[in-house]
Amino acid sequence: MEVGNRYVSLKKYINGAPCESDLEIKTAALSLEPRKGSGDIIDAPGVGEVVASDIADYNKGDWVADHIGWQEYSVIHGGETMRKIETKEFPLSHHAGILGLSGFTAYVGFHHVCKPKKGDRVFVSAAAGSVGSLVGQYAKLAGCYTVGCVGSKKKVDMLKDKIGFDDAFNYRDEPDLKAALKRHFPDGIDIYFDNVGGEMLEAAVANMNCFGRIGICGAISDYTNSIRTGTFDTVDTIDKRITIQGFLVVDYVHIYKEFLKATVDYLHRGEIHAVEDISQGLESVPAAFVGLFHGDNTGRKLVQVIHH
Amino acid sequence: MEVGNRYVSLKKYINGAPCESDLEIKTAALSLEPRKGSGDIIDAPGVGEVVASDIADYNKGDWVADHIGWQEYSVIHGGETMRKIETKEFPLSHHAGILGLSGFTAYVGFHHVCKPKKGDRVFVSAAAGSVGSLVGQYAKLAGCYTVGCVGSKKKVDMLKDKIGFDDAFNYRDEPDLKAALKRHFPDGIDIYFDNVGGEMLEAAVANMNCFGRIGICGAISDYTNSIRTGTFDTVDTIDKRITIQGFLVVDYVHIYKEFLKATVDYLHRGEIHAVEDISQGLESVPAAFVGLFHGDNTGRKLVQVIHH
Numbered sequence: 001m002e003v004g005n006r007y008v009s010l011k012k013y014i015n016g017a018p019c020e021s022d023l024e025i026k027t028a029a030l031s032l033e034p035r036k037g038s039g040d041i042i043d044a045p046g047v048g049e050v051v052a053s054d055i056a057d058y059n060k061g062d063w064v065a066d067h068i069g070w071q072e073y074s075v076i077h078g079g080e081t082m083r084k085i086e087t088k089e090f091p092l093s094h095h096a097g098i099l100g101l102s103g104f105t106a107y108v109g110f111h112h113v114c115k116p117k118k119g120d121r122v123f124v125s126a127a128a129g130s131v132g133s134l135v136g137q138y139a140k141l142a143g144c145y146t147v148g149c150v151g152s153k154k155k156v157d158m159l160k161d162k163i164g165f166d167d168a169f170n171y172r173d174e175p176d177l178k179a180a181l182k183r184h185f186p187d188g189i190d191i192y193f194d195n196v197g198g199e200m201l202e203a204a205v206a207n208m209n210c211f212g213r214i215g216i217c218g219a220i221s222d223y224t225n226s227i228r229t230g231t232f233d234t235v236d237t238i239d240k241r242i243t244i245q246g247f248l249v250v251d252y253v254h255i256y257k258e259f260l261k262a263t264v265d266y267l268h269r270g271e272i273h274a275v276e277d278i279s280q281g282l283e284s285v286p287a288a289f290v291g292l293f294h295g296d297n298t299g300r301k302l303v304q305v306i307h308h
Numbered sequence: 309m310e311v312g313n314r315y316v317s318l319k320k321y322i323n324g325a326p327c328e329s330d331l332e333i334k335t336a337a338l339s340l341e342p343r344k345g346s347g348d349i350i351d352a353p354g355v356g357e358v359v360a361s362d363i364a365d366y367n368k369g370d371w372v373a374d375h376i377g378w379q380e381y382s383v384i385h386g387g388e389t390m391r392k393i394e395t396k397e398f399p400l401s402h403h404a405g406i407l408g409l410s411g412f413t414a415y416v417g418f419h420h421v422c423k424p425k426k427g428d429r430v431f432v433s434a435a436a437g438s439v440g441s442l443v444g445q446y447a448k449l450a451g452c453y454t455v456g457c458v459g460s461k462k463k464v465d466m467l468k469d470k471i472g473f474d475d476a477f478n479y480r481d482e483p484d485l486k487a488a489l490k491r492h493f494p495d496g497i498d499i500y501f502d503n504v505g506g507e508m509l510e511a512a513v514a515n516m517n518c519f520g521r522i523g524i525c526g527a528i529s530d531y532t533n534s535i536r537t538g539t540f541d542t543v544d545t546i547d548k549r550i551t552i553q554g555f556l557v558v559d560y561v562h563i564y565k566e567f568l569k570a571t572v573d574y575l576h577r578g579e580i581h582a583v584e585d586i587s588q589g590l591e592s593v594p595a596a597f598v599g600l601f602h603g604d605n606t607g608r609k610l611v612q613v614i615h616h
Contacts, residue, residue: 197542219542232540234505234527237554244552246545 005030007071008285009040017293023286030073041069047085047096048074048306063088065095070285072305090267097130097300098274099263101249105217106134107259108252110142113215113245114191118143121185123204126195127168128155130300131217133275135193136165141271144191147184149200151295158298163273177203188212196220202230208242216246220293275299313338315379316593317348325601331594338381349377355393355404356382356614371396373403378593380613398575405438405608406582407571409557413525414442415567416560418450421523421553422499426451429493431512434503435476436463438608439525441583443501444473449579452499455492457508459603466606471581485511496520504528510538516550524554528601583607 006027014022026040046068050058055078058064063085068074076082085095097103109131110116122139126132127148136159139146148159148168159165167184174180181189181203188209194201195218204214236242266272277297279288282305291297317334334348354376358366363386366372371393376382384390393403405411417439418424430447434440435456444467447454456467456476467473475492482488489497489511496517502509503526512522544550574580585605587596590613599605 194542197540201540201542216542216545219546229539231537232505232509234502234509234524234554237524237552238527238556240554241556241559242554244545246542246548246550248546248549251549 003030003073004028005071005073006282007041007069008282010042018290020286020290023289025283025285030075032075041071043067044070045096045101047092047100049092058082058084063092063095065100070282070303072282093276093278093300093302093304094267094274096302097276098134098267098272099260102130102300103134103263104252104256104259105249106131106138107263108249108255109193109215109217109247110135110138110191112252112255113247114193114213116142116144116191120144120190121187121209122146122191122193123181123185123189123207124148124165124193124195125200125204126150126218126220126295127159127165128275128298129195129218129295130275130297132193132195133159133163133299134272137163137266137272139191139193140164140166141266155298158275163275171200178206181207191215193217194219198230199228200230202233205233205236205242208236208240210240212240212242214242214244216244276302278302278304280304311338311381312336313379313381314590315349315377316590318350326598328594328598331597333591333593338383340383349379351375352378353404353409355400355408357400366390366392371400371403373408378590380590401584401586401608401610401612402575402582404610405584406442406575406580407568410438410608411442411571412560412564412567413557414439414446415571416557416563417501417523417525417555418443418446418499420560420563421555422501422521424450424452424499428452428498429495429517430454430499430501431489431493431497431515432456432473432501432503433479433508433512434458434526434528434603435467435473436583436606437503437526437603438583438605440501440503441467441471441607442580445471445574445580447499447501448472448474449574463606466583471583479508486514489515499523501525506538507536508538510541513541513544513550516544516548518548520548520550522550522552524552584610586610586612588612 004027006025009024009026011022011024047065048068050060050062050064053059065083065085066076122144124132124135127136128150136146136148146165148165149171150156150168151172153170156168156170159168169180169184177199185207189204189207190209190212192204192214194214194216197219275298277299285303288301288303292301312335314333314335317332319330319332322330355373356376358368358370358372361367373391373393374384430452432440432443435444436458444454444456454473456473457479458464458476459480461478464476464478467476477488485507493515497512497515498517498520500512500522502522502524505527583606585607593611596609596611600609
């Protein structure tokens with residue numbers, strides 16, 4: 001059987017924010033060689049349905065989550081690990097978002113890095129993003145006062161009207177981020193969940209309360225220089241005994257079941273919303289990817305490659 | 309009884325690094341009013357001997373440690389807390405240094421904030437200072453590889469030859485701090501005990517290992533702009549899961565007895581050295597204070613105000 005497989009390929013090394021012209025769509029016969037030898041296919045996480053399998057435990061129609069690459073078909077070999085999705089009660093897309101890496105990152109970072117207490121005042125940057133939109137909802141469910149920062153009026157409205165943030169603001173309307181945070185947190189910030197770095201982090205440190213905790217999850221500003229570099233105020237950090245911690249979810253696999261149970265329960269009770277932004281077709285991958293660096297997406301950005 | 313009391317007073321508000329001319333010596337009749345009403349005397353910690361007392365438990369000849377101010381005589385009232393020094397087996401000066409706030413800060417910051425493991429690679433800035441010189445010694449006693457950064461060749465020699473650092477370097481000889489740390493820590497830094505902030509912190513973050521811990525103790529660069537401001541690299545902080553924590557010893561009073569016992573034991577066994585830099589006479593306070601901001605002191609800077 002020979003199947004034509006379309007995939008996304010990198011034309012040249014990307015320095016800074018990517019452009020759509022850095023990427024191109026190619027077609028090749030689907031190779032049954034191990035993934036590592038698949039040439040120029042870009043590795044990326046995703047979810048899919050098994051169309052053919054000779055591995056025990058994986059049958060046609062099963063749903064799986066894995067690093068499947070930006071392509072229509074992915075060949076996974078027996079020795080490799082692949083997460084099988086046990087239930088089909090939620091849309092497949094949820095397993096690439098709220099029940100996948102985004103949700104797990106939000107849960108671990110908020111609950112296990114930032115360690116919230118009821119009544120804490122929580123600030124989330126990139127709050128309409130895949131992770132930020134969930135951090136804010138976990139924060140509300142934990143009894144925290146929650147304010148998000150985003151890049152458009154539409155996202156401000158979404159946070160406040162759709163997913164229950166107490167307040168939100170558009171950083172593009174704020175010439176002075178420190179003053180903006182002072183206005184939104186007259187009693188100071190207890191937890192800052194940082195998805196952007198740069199001057200937003202600097203402004204948050206200036207507004208933190210004593211024993212404040214900052215979880216460093218993303219650094220979009222450092223990848224793209226989209227906002228000003230931040231200065232690190234060590235005097236504030238000492239005087240207010242601030243803890244700042246970078247984290248990666250790979251260190252928290254022991255929390256995975258706890259996360260999944262809590263989040264599925266919230267979904268069952270309708271207490272948490274998966275915000276998803278789905279483009280159609282493999283050819284939309286370049287625009288979808290580039291858009292992430294400009295804040296085009298609202299919630300988890302996904303591309304549906306195959307209809308079935 | 310009227311006693312003339314000499315004290316140090318501030319002539320004007322200090323912005324940035326202080327000058328000797330910002331301070332002056334005055335004389336006034338010793339007032340028995342509570343300290344808060346003592347006017348322009350500068351509050352500062354110190355140790356002293358009781359010369360007269362009508363408070364039970366404090367007798368003539370007793371040693372005490374307290375915020376006694378930059379003055380020859382200090383009036384302490386009964387309702388105020390004052391730490392009585394239980395033993396006279398060590399010089400009085402030790403209780404204002406290795407057995408006082410400096411030692412406690414070093415102990416808490418190293419053991420309870422930075423949480424060392426045997427074999428960790430430890431970097432200490434301002435390593436010839438009152439706190440840094442002790443952090444390095446605690447690190448060596450904990451089985452860590454320890455490198456200090458200082459501001460003179462004399463201090464480099466002191467660290468290596470007198471108090472047992474594995475290595476040390478003079479930051480004034482290093483145009484590129486990141487490269488200097490890379491050279492001294494080819495296998496990376498596990499713990500950075502930061503006494504300076506600024507670009508040194510930035511350089512340390514760039515050289516940290518995964519799960520590295522940074523204790524933020526001092527920020528001399530932020531007080532004085534003596535070294536360049538540091539940029540905070542959030543990408544490194546995430547990828548290497550770095551934890552950065554500011555701390556103040558007031559939050560660790562429950563550790564005080566543990567600290568005192570450990571340090572007294574080290575002193576008894578000759579395993580730790582109190583590095584003290586003692587000036588003579590109240591009139592040396594302005595120069596001693598100003599010198600702190602220029603790295604003039606080696607070890608704990610003290611002024612002996614009274615001879616007896």
